[in-house]
Amino acid sequence: MPKETIRVVICGDTGVGKSSLIASLVKGKYIPNVQDKLPPISIPKDYSSSPYSPKNTILIDTSNEDVTTLHKELKTADVIWLLYCDHDSYERVSLYWMMMFRSLGLNLPVVLAKTKCDNYDDSTVNLLSEDTKVEDQEFIPILMEFKEVDVCIKVSSRTQFNINQAFYLCQRSISHPVAPLFDSRVGELKPLAILALKRIFLLSDEDQDGYLSDPEILALQKKCFKKSIDVNELANIRELLEDVSYSEIDGSSGAYYEPGKGMTVDGFLLLNKIYAERGRHETTWGILRAFHYTDSLSIKAKVLYPKLNVSDSASVELSPKGYRFFVNLFLKFDKDNDGGLSEEELRALFKCTPGLPHLWSATNFPYATVVNERGCITLQGWLAQWSMTTFLDYKITTAYLVYFGFQEDAQLALQITKSRKMRRRNGRFYRSPVTDRKVFNCFIFGKPNSGKSSLLESFLGRPFSEAYSPTIRPRIAVNNLELKGGRQYYLILQEFGSQEFVTLENRDKLKECDVLCFAYDSSDPESFSYIVELFNKHRERIEGLPLIFVALKADLDKQQQRCQVQPDDFSESLLIDHPLHVSSTWLSSLNELFVKITEVALVPGDSTVGLPLESKFENEDYKQTVIMLCSTAGFVALLSYTFVKVFRSKYN
Template structure:
């Protein structure tokens, strides 16, 4: 910590607040303490952390309520006192003080302290029985201690432990009452330590050999373990947990047992030293400074993509967790993959309703899993960075991502480096968008499910051919090279509500600038469906600043389009200067991804001639004419 640890002492009148602070500061008991002490600094030598400490005394009188509230809301840790000889002060912990702290939204650690232990009439066990229900009901309470200011018993230790509760808190790591009164490591702590173990297990055999254990010791504590110390560590584990060691070294179970033992014996600083060396903050997530080391600053028309080193690392991780070798990850294998992360990111939006390629059992293939990673990098690059680091990547974080060039540059074939393209798709109700998304993701149409997006791979050369077909005699996007490469297409579907929120927001132009192409779907047999799609396309085109490539998709193409609608559709497309709708049937969506990509890569014939675009072009022509006449 860079500043003093703020400790606020609270409790009922005459429980000994002022006496405790004075005794800790002066090592002498005040026979006639003042009613209230000013903020008091304790010397750094008070604790092993050698941190400056500022202790705030408080009054529980009603007229001093405002000062009390200010002091507790500014505290790093609160010491809540009660008189061990007065049961009513213990009762008020539960009836008054803890509800008050909850009401004020206090989140910092709380230390219960029974003062005047030299006058305590009840035995120690009875006191613990009285306090235990309070601690069970309020998980913010770190521990309960006893002290005597008059006898100078544990007065300094109260504040030393309060500092430890801030610097090395036990709550994120350990639950002392988890299993019938026996403590155990908390889930987040287990996940963090599993990641540490995995990163130290260089040969990935699930065992920390003597050499790996020594390297771990040097990394975390800057000192090696001698042969006798190594043997001693393994003997301690073997005596309590035989499965924690084997002839080649320490297992994960043994590694976790050692840290539980450290914590139970009050050696929290050892476990926290390990966790902080591997980048964790007090919430057992990667420290924000680590994630901030990679800049994702970009303009709306630039994207974030995974680099080859990132993709190679992810492929290695997924192959390692594909234990049955079926080329896909089952739910259990996915859970194992993310067992070193705080949670399972794919159980959250937008990944739960995003369709990717799956095998016959419905499990995402390894390629489908990579698609999810590409989606995460595109939409939530900071989350993608965190999760790759949680998997155990220990290289330069900045090497994992690349920022693409602005889209105008990317549309030049010789400068193209972008490998992920985004399509926003809208269709009125019952227009068939869900069917299209399933087809794009190569998913069975016999098992339709609600979805909001689909991801697939598209051959760039196919995109070029489709572009030529879509744009008349436009040249192929693949240039003169016949080499083929694949890119990723992310198709996101918007509901009526999503579209309305997007188009009515002040940042609509920037939001639409993240898309490479927009597709508007309508039911081939429904004139009303076409008109809704047409209106949505016009609004989106104008909201984007008339720079969004658009295409119409006539879904359910196996149905007959009414002659009147066919005529209306042709007139609309001719007026807007865009290609006729792409016909797609339920049975065949194969060519649609390539056609979407083609429109994204060759947008010149896909920008609708909206009224605002026509006015803009007329204005530019007028300026040009005026300029030429002026030059004459």
């Protein structure tokens, strides 16, 4: 946001014309007799100017006789407008004034102006080139020695020469600071500016060919400045870059402009370097701010992380617009059109971001979702990965939408589901049916080596492996599946390894869970007792959640469980379904399990511990079916009664 009010403190040796300059600026003409020190003067914003200009600018005149007040005013300043007029006052700029600013600990932009340049006016300045060069040479040592000095300019209160321009430069030093962009001592763009501009180049290079074509330059101009670039200016840019053969921006060689292709990234950097050298850095800022960069060259936090009102029991998912954006992004970077993103294509895709999200690295991307035979993430896996990311931490998604160049407010790519409601039956609370969600989260618990990891691998369509590798850190898998009627959902499966007990003790973590899946090895007689112990220890936290039991490794010989209660009896005592028998080698059983998990997430009451199955009537689809059947039966009964009555009256 532009600064509302800026304070410009005008200082310099006695007699350099501080008060005359202020009066000339305010009145628009030369005032011959002005008092020694003027009171503070407020100048409101000209609303035809840049939207980043301050709403109000206060000019503070100073006197060298009261040093204490001078120091006080300087410490409250936003900009220092330092004046000199002759050789003696020029020498004191370096020896006295700049040293004073530093001794006061000031880190403010300084606009240096040579006053009483009465021989200049707007019509003659370009004709007096030799004299201009002499005075420019006065500025160079100061610019080289003092990084605080933003710009130097010649002015005249008598002829009004450059008065308004100098005032604009004071405002611009705040609204469009050159210091973050350009190092005047070495004459180069600063590293952060180069990184930001390179990212903007990548986002503007729509066809990803390494060049900004004329249509892409025009599109960038339209985005940044809301108007088309002048044809002559585009030709001038092209001619300027074509005249230079090799890059000097970052030490690399290469053409700045390729005929028939367009501007290279080095050409884009050179162009912005020239803007900074020629005092046109507001053009560079126009580009940067269109891509949400702040004065510190970081992207605005409120753009990366827009505030969403999400209740504890609601979730966040991608909206259709969000899915469409990620589909287009995938297709844009799948250069070989093989349906997968290779490591090279992923590097190119994430080049305009800080890199892979930490959540992805921590969950073994891309192997937490669907990949092809070469290990490249597919479009199916890509969309599943972002569905999972949005569900688990939507702030990652909003930030990366901005990094990837999403043109609108990132909130438009998301949608918030309805808050989960709790109902009560027979003294027990349970979750009401879900109607508006497409992403569900399932926690899987079970004894080590019971087959949980193989289950996750099978969910991602990977072949069964006999090799056993114990799960140390939590694992995750996400994929989409289709229910009857063509309804599409995304299912997240998580196993926790050695952190199972910790997870079940964490109430906040359990709030993220839609279905608890307790899995045991049906061929291991010791496996189910682990489940019973786990359940009994954490029963208080589990009872309000939907729960299913799964008997894994069902292709092996079934064993009687060495446990005080058998799986079927235990599930009956909890008033939930018997365990599903599943094997990673039986594809139909796997599909049945994943569909079952999703259906339980949609209608949690049917699988909530201790809740009678009457709760199924809370399912709207089921209720409508029952109502329809009852209505049909009633209609048939009424029709039969009428037919019998008519028949009897006719024949009696």
